[in-house]
Every structure is written in structure tokens, then in C-alpha cells.
Amino acid sequence: MLPPRPSQPLLALVFALALLVALVVPPAQAAEPTLGELAAAKGRYFGSATDNPELTDAPYVAILGSEFNSITPGNSMKWDATEPQRGQFSFARGDEVVALAQRNSQRVRGHTLVWHSQLPGWVSNGGFPATELRSILQNHVTTVATHFKGKLAHWDVVNEPFNEDGTFRDSVFYRTLGQSYIADALRAARAADPAAKLYINDYNTDGLGAKSDGMYNLVKSLKAQGVPIDGVGFQGHLALQYGFPYKMQENLRRFADLGVDVAITELDIRMNLPADATKLATQATWYSDVTKACLAVSRCVGITIWDYTDKYSWIPSVFPGEGAALPYDENLRPKPAYNALRTALGGTPGDPGPTAACAVAYKVESQWNAGFTAAVTVTNRGTTPINGWRLTFAFPGDQKVTQGWNAGWSQTGRDVTAANASWNGTLAAGASASIGFNASYTGTNAAPATFALNGTACRAS
Ligand code: G2I
Secondary structure, eight states: OOOOOOOHHHHHHHHHHHHHHHHHSOOOOOOOOOHHHHHHHTTOEEEEEEOGGGGGOHHHHHHHHHHOSEEEESSTTSHHHHOSBTTBOOOHHHHHHHHHHHHTTOEEEEEEEEOSSSOOHHHHTSOOOHHHHHHHHHHHHHHHHHHTTTTOSEEEEEEOOBOTTSSBOOOHHHHHHTTHHHHHHHHHHHHHOTTSEEEEEESSOSSSSHHHHHHHHHHHHHHHTTOOOOEEEEOOEEEGGGOSOTTHHHHHHHHHTTTOEEEEEEEEEEEESSOOHHHHHHHHHHHHHHHHHHHTSTTEEEEEESOSBGGGOSHHHHSTTEEOOSSBOTTSOBOHHHHHHHHHTTOOSOOHHHHOOEEEEEEEEEEOSSEEEEEEEEEEOSSSOEESOEEEEEOSSSOEEEEEESEEEEEETTEEEEEEOTTSOEEOTTOEEEEEEEEEOSSOOOOOSOEEETTEEEEEO
């Protein structure tokens, strides 16, 4: 039986009241969504490369951890880092990047198992016969992929196998083994980590052209042979002076139509220095256009920029006189490209960095019929330390804190305050405090919608 219907006048009154509330109550100051959150709303990720030496830079780490939902180690999973001597494996630096990603609930793109560069001399100059080199390659792929098994979303299994004209690059692997080294590497990676999506990755394949034709033909033949390949990475190292890739969207689509995912894996857009407003505006348009090309292709799963700040870009050391390639400047301030990315991802211009100086992760860890336990992580996303903090939030229902830890907890009506304990009052830039509580409730146990630290709205993460 249906519940009794409210009378017409009552409905009108409720409606009028709701309208009044909507008009006079300002919306809670919602934090701007990050690039990662905007991409996630489109079913994509938005990532950044990073590198171990940068991880001591707390303001840098704070933005890396909050703005992106994927990270890629720029160097620490390469052959020279993971197997510098034959049979001697070293994973500490790769593990450090994985642990950071796990703390920030980010996925990791593994980069890279087989590449002609950053390849130790014992491999490139070893003069190994084919059988031995094949087993060296298989052992490397198997050992590294097994070590990181289950922790990586993607693996760039083979990196940069092509020359500019679309022929195979004359690496020690191609010279000794022919193109079969690519299938061997993919098969070994699949056997070692069946859950990771396996990619081939290259540069100057972003648009239609001879090099991307070479990649296209390779992927087509690998698929036809049943070789395990899940995706193609388009690095996207672009330069204003060389023009935008020719028909990028069409190119991404033709690969997707082969039955593989595609991803922009190392995006940066350099220019001749000095940068000026015109170049930065063009750069912003290009960042937007790459993003739109990806969003237009349903199998384009995400975008990674090759680090996010000009402070740590590889460009100036390799292309003297060029740079300013990333969406944040050397002082970690967003450039026009940053807002262009936000807009292309369906957001509005904004800057979650300064406006959301804190992030709060609220997690109900266990719940029973009349009570629950919650863990709350408070992160300082700003660039300066916080000395002394008060976290405030409001329960949407009748939840009542009964006992809390690692903070001084108090509650008035629905409003809860957690003041720092003596030992966690100082939060360095990028640092977090973990606090928690037990509470009672009846009905439903919805999470608080907004949080503030010392009166400033935080991003819920
Ligand atoms: O070159 C840009 C990228 C092109 N696609 C593949 C990527 O793996 C590659 O990344 C870069 C890293 O971002 C750089 O950081 O690869 C370079 C090497 O090819 C990396 O540079 C090297 C320096 O050249 C070395 O001097 C340094 O020892 O980084 C090494 C580790 O810090």
C-alpha cells in the first residue's frame, strides 16, 4: 500500500521553503576538484611522472599527492636502476614511488622494462649470442614484473622500438633477436603480472605519419598473433616550434580500433625560451587539444604529464634554450596550461592548490547496527607548515562521537571539532595526521560532506 500522499497546500509549502533555503543559504565552500578528480569523472586518470630525488621537496610532494590520481617513476624502474649488474636486482627506488602512490591512493604506470636507453653496459656491450640475450631479456622482465606484481596498473613493456621512418630501431635487442624480442617481452610480462595492462610506448607517434604507421603495423600483427598487448602509449613530447601532431585524434582512434587501449604517457609541451604570454597561451591550447583528443576516443584511458612542474622537467638539460614545458612553473604555481587542462576535462578554472590548503580522507572502517569506527586523515596541502590545527565538520545524521583518539574530540549538535593532540600539532607541508573515533548512530550513516581546518575548507579525498 502506498503511504498517504501529502495534501496539495502542504506540498506547495514544502516547495516554497526549499526554494527559500536554496536562495538564502550560500552553498558550502566546495573545494575545486583536482585534475585527477576531473579526469576520474570522465572515466580517465590524470597522472604525473616523478623521480626519487624530488620526493624530499615537501611542497612538490604535496601537489603530486593531491592533484593526480596516477604517477609514473621517471627513472627508478628502468633497467639501469633495477638490474645494474647481471642478476643483481635493486628495487628500493621503485618501491619508494609505489609506496608513495599507495599512501595517496594513486595508481602507478610502470616504466619501463625493455628500452635501448638507460640500459647498463653489461647488456648493450655484452656481445651475447641470441639465445643468451633472449634469456637475459626474459629474466629481466620476469624478475622486475614479478617484484611489482599487483602494484602497477600499466607496464610500458617495450619503449621506443621505432626509428622516425617507422622501421625498427637498431637496438642490441633488435640487432640480435629481430622484432621477436617485443613479443617475448610482452609474453614474459603477462606471465609475471597478469593484471597489469601491457603497453608499447613511443614518441613522435602522436599524429599520423610514418613512425606511427610502423607502430600501427606492429600492434596489428601482435594482435593477429595473439601476443598479449593491451595498450599503446603515445609519449606526447611536443614542441611549439614543430607544430601540433597531425590528426592526433584520428591517430588515437585507429589504434583503439585495433582493440587496444591508448594513453598519452609523457606529455610535455616545450617552447624556445624565454616564455611569454603568447607562447604560454598557445601551450595552454595545445594541452587542451591533447586532452580533448583523448576524451574523444573512448579507449583513451588517461593522460600522464612528464612531471608537472618546470622545476623538475628533463627538457632544459637535453634541449638547451628550450623549456617551460609543464603546467606548473618553477615555483609550483599553475600556468595558463593548468586551467586549460581543467576546462578541457570538464571543470572550471580554479586552483585547488592554494584554495584547498588541506585534504581530509574520512573512512568508516567498521560499522555495526548502532555504531561505527571512523579513520580520518588530515593532510596539509599547503606549502608552509601548520602549527596547531582544529578540524571541524558536521554529521549529516544523528551520529554522536563516543570516544576519539589522536585528537581532542568534542561535539555540539551535529558539529564536531577535533583539535590536534600535543604530538601531532605540527603538520609540515605535505604531512598528514591520522586520527579516529567511535560513534553511535541510528538510521543511515552518511559521511560528512565538508571539512575545514582552522576554518578553511579542505578537499575531501
Ligand atoms: O627523455 C625523456 C623521456 C623520453 N621517453 C622515455 C622516458 O623514460 C624519458 O625520460 C627521461 C627522464 O625523465 C630523465 O630523467 O629519461 C632520461 C634518460 O633518457 C632521464 O634523464 C636521465 C639523465 O640523462 C641522467 O643523466 C640521469 O642520471 O636521468 C638520470 C637519472 O636521474
